[in-house]
Amino acid sequence: MKLLIHELASLAYVSVRTLHYYDEIGLLKPSEISSSGYRYYCEDDVKRLKKILYYKELDLPLREIKRLIDSSLSDSDTLKRHKLLLELKRERLNKIINSLEENIKGEGTMSFDEFDMKKIDDAMSQYSNEVTSRWNNTSEYKESSKRTQNYTAEKWKKIKSEDDEIIFTFASLINTVVTEDKAKETVKRWQDHISRYYYPCSDEILSSLGAMYVADERFIATLDRFKKGTALYMSEAITSYVKNK
Structure with a gap:
């Protein structure tokens, strides 16, 4: 299934302008954009839009809908x-x-x-x-606890410095499209960093982390210290990286 933006708008009883806005905020991005700029939505995109509209019926803010x-x-x-x-x-x-x-x-x-x-x-x-x-009940969480319990203060200082440097890079990229090479490189660095110091970070685990960065207010508060919107950008960059790998 491939639908142009006006075809999806007609199918879902929403406006083209609404779909453009959902794309802008990362709530619903088309699976494909042609060289001439045409947006194409696949079956998974249609299913995601349906979920969005379900939550809209509950009068939830769009940020909350994306998080869920x-x-x-x-x-x-x-x-x-x-x-x-x-x-x-x-x-x-x-x-x-x-x-x-x-x-x-x-x-x-x-x-x-x-x-x-x-x-x-x-x-x-x-x-x-x-x-x-x-997440708290996963083997990865337990592996992280086991690995990190013997880290020295000096080791933690080094890890924290690398944490901050990578997150700061994400923050500096907020106005960059998540499909750009720099965004993808930063996601890969983050994945390797987690695997090196915490637990083996597969693409599946990375995706779960990306979702959690906007699902847990504590993560949002921590990441947005660098710049407002960093948590959301990291989540979107991770989703794009794994999806297009």
Whole structure:
């Protein structure tokens, strides 16, 4: 399947301008751009757009949507979560409709329970926490703990210096397209750095890390110290690197 941008817009009932914006912010990038500048979307892109629109129904900000879609949860888990969240939203809307009907009949109460977002907020929080908890239970996390426990202060100082230098390079590339050679070289350096000092970093693990960099607020805060948007850029650069390898 290959769809031009106007064909996908028509299929999904969104505007071409919306798809251009999703491309700009890294939420939905076309799989292929021809030499003449035509954008082509494949089946995986269409599936991703559908996930985006599911989350849009929950009125989530686009950054949050990207964070959730790029998480390491399987498609099956993601779709089940979509269903749960939409059911919670439907339950809330039904309560609001019932409250309106009661008020129309003059039977309204002073309760505001129908506007309660706690169930939806709790479900979203649980979803976000799953991304981090899954990583904490991996063999790579355990290998990292085992390897690093005997590092001296001098060794940690050297590693931290290399950490900062590579992340600073990512920060300096924020306005560079992630498919540029410099971005790809920096991702490779980061992958090699992790393998050298922490644990074997396969492409699969690297992808999971990229997702976690925008799924965990602690990572966002740490990486964005170098420059706002660094965490998001690293995540997008890693995704592009692995996808186009």
